[in-house]
Amino acid sequence: MEKAFDRVPRFLIWWSMRKLGVDEWLVKAVQAMYRDAVIKVHSAVEMSYDVTGAKLYRPLPFPWITSVVWRGEAAGRDTSPSQRYSRNRKKENLPRAIWISLPIITSVYVFANIAYFAVLTPLELKESEAVAVTFADKTLGVMAWIMPLFVSCSTFGGLNGAIFAGSRLCFVGARAKHFPEFLAMINIKYFTPMPALMFGGLMAVTYLCIGNIYKLINYMAFVEAIFFGITISGLLYLRKTKPNMKRPIKVHICFPIFYLCILIFLTVMSLTSNPRECFVGIIVVCTGIPIYCFGVMWKRKPKVIRNALSKITILIQKCTLAMPQQDHFE
Template sequence: MSHTDIKIANGIATETDTFQLKKQLGLYNGVTLIVGIIVGSGIFVSPKGVLQEAGSVGSSLLIWGLCGVICLVGALCYSELGTSILKSGGDYSYINEAFGDLPSFLYLWVAIVIIFPVGNAVTAITFSNYILQPVFTGCGPPNIAVSLLAASCITLLTLVNCVNVKWATRVQDIFTVTKIVALLVIIITGIAKICMGYVESFEKPFESSTSDPSRFALAFYSGLFSYSGWTYLNMVTEELKDPYRNLPRAIWISLPLITIIYLLTNVAYFAVMSPMEMLESDAVAVTFANRTLGVMSWIMPIFVAFSTFGGLNGAIFTSSRLFFVGARAGHLPGFLATINMKFMTPLPSLLFGCVMSLVYVCASDVYALITYGAFVESVFIAMSVAGLLYLRYTRPDMKRPIKVNIAFPVFFLIVCVFLLITPLASSPMSCFIGLVMIATGVPVYLVTVLWKKKPQRFLLAIEQFTIFVQKLFFAAREEMKED
């Protein structure tokens, strides 16, 4: 197809034939996407944080199980939202449907500025640190090597996602299997140790448990960090085959499986290490491997690197769909809502996300933003579930192929309120900065969205840039079809 086959309308080129992002994701792809994104570096390092705040082996195992239950309940609420509002974009689409433009734009703003690029940068840096660890024995890898490898990783995976959706899902499938194998190695080794009588950590499981609610909340945050990503399949609903069946099925398969694996992995850790030894370790899985795998201990950093690589691929895939949907709704520049007509991928959105992530790879202390981003993301997840209840009240006749029991969203919101309010006592500044991040989106919304009478010269410049980007990337606007 030549460029002459593209028609220009309102500054956006459209193809003469209707085309859309294709439904190429089946149930297996949905499961590997959820599992692949959730099982990142968290389970290999977070057990220390949970134990440190919970205070005992029994309490930490209880928190790991409860985190899985909370995420499953939340995911079931998202299955109702995802099948009632059959749009990609996840939280953005649900908040927009329930509460309108401004709240959804604020989510989009912090997702673009903080949540996704920071998450991608941290994941890529973690990948680099672990993959380089066997090379630089005795000393840590130099920062420049870590940054360059992290940037290369983000760029490579973006390229894969730009060229072919099936390539991206194949990468996700392969590395999901790899990380599950790594966890099975830990679990089987731990069970063998328990059978040999190594049960000292379990003799007084609840001794030294904390009774401080704020510490429990912080322990839950550490655990939930390892479960983060359970909402991401909802980002790509429009590309999921038979979403009415496959979305809830993928949730029911993935989250119970992950919860069981996480619990058994923690049991294995405690079979090999005492609580004190775990608290002294900066990388629990690596310490575990050094204790149990002998000359093969080098394999664990490689497994962790593979795990983060697969998680990064899934995050790049899903976040680009959020930018795409936001632009389609007029909340982002129009060129981000276009599809490459050769590869049928949202290429401009993928490249935009790549550039944003690379900016944070070059930042000096990207980890300082993780806490603020986690708080902000929790606020909008709670808002999405509140939107479910609001739509039940305001639009009772709305088509709901899946309708969860009202107790599920109520329970989930109570948990969210607890997790959002309790840390105010222990880390009020983190919460305050998170709210400031959200508030910075208000003036941006007023200028870019609400201000309709922009100067003609400005509109013309935007239009010309949009056409330039579309020609450069051979991209055209998607034509929507009603289901």
């Protein structure tokens, strides 16, 4: 069974490269590299057990797996749709961005982890504070300094995408009257949602008061999985109840179903493995309910409150040189 399963990736490599018109010698070279990497990974896994069968290292907790997978995969998945209001030719560029970027990112992540297992021992993986740096020290020699540089660039890129997407979410939410009015304004010089960017920075500083970045990641990953699951469930509901609704971008129904199954798996496993942090994440989300009731559901606010909100909006407009977005800017 294992041999049959091992033949599948090699067959896919051969079939894909032959379809692309790659020479046969290069196909065989890639297959040999893949086979060698698989052997080294199997050897590394076997080395993690001593002769008595006891593990030499502690297994990775599931919340860590969830957060690592989530952050690596989310770098392009949740930021691309958020740029919808900032791009031209959205129907063509959004699917193109997804289908080009995600396979590349996934391949890089998979091959990087294969390289770690092939070069480093389980003990080195356990004791290393930065696995990529340890890997670079053993393989790159005098050029090992380039690995921290690449990690910094990757971190900067991920942070840039998160800030970009988060500010647009606040911006669109304010346009739908779910956030204060001033968050739906753009700077008249740079045409960016500056109030929303400043609001996101303020919220980030507030979250950092927690002190433990790993708990913060677990809070966010669990809550994000819940809300994405609700969103995908709504998509499936509309696909069934309103099949003729106009949809600028439409994918096969198998993709959202598969994605929803992954979200359910991550949510359930997170709840069973670390319920305390999941419960705290739910509480953090529930703190927004009173604010929603005050800002959105309460329509007939007293004149004093309306005047105060209006003064705050005018003050932020002056400080950020912002104004509401007009139709001809879209």
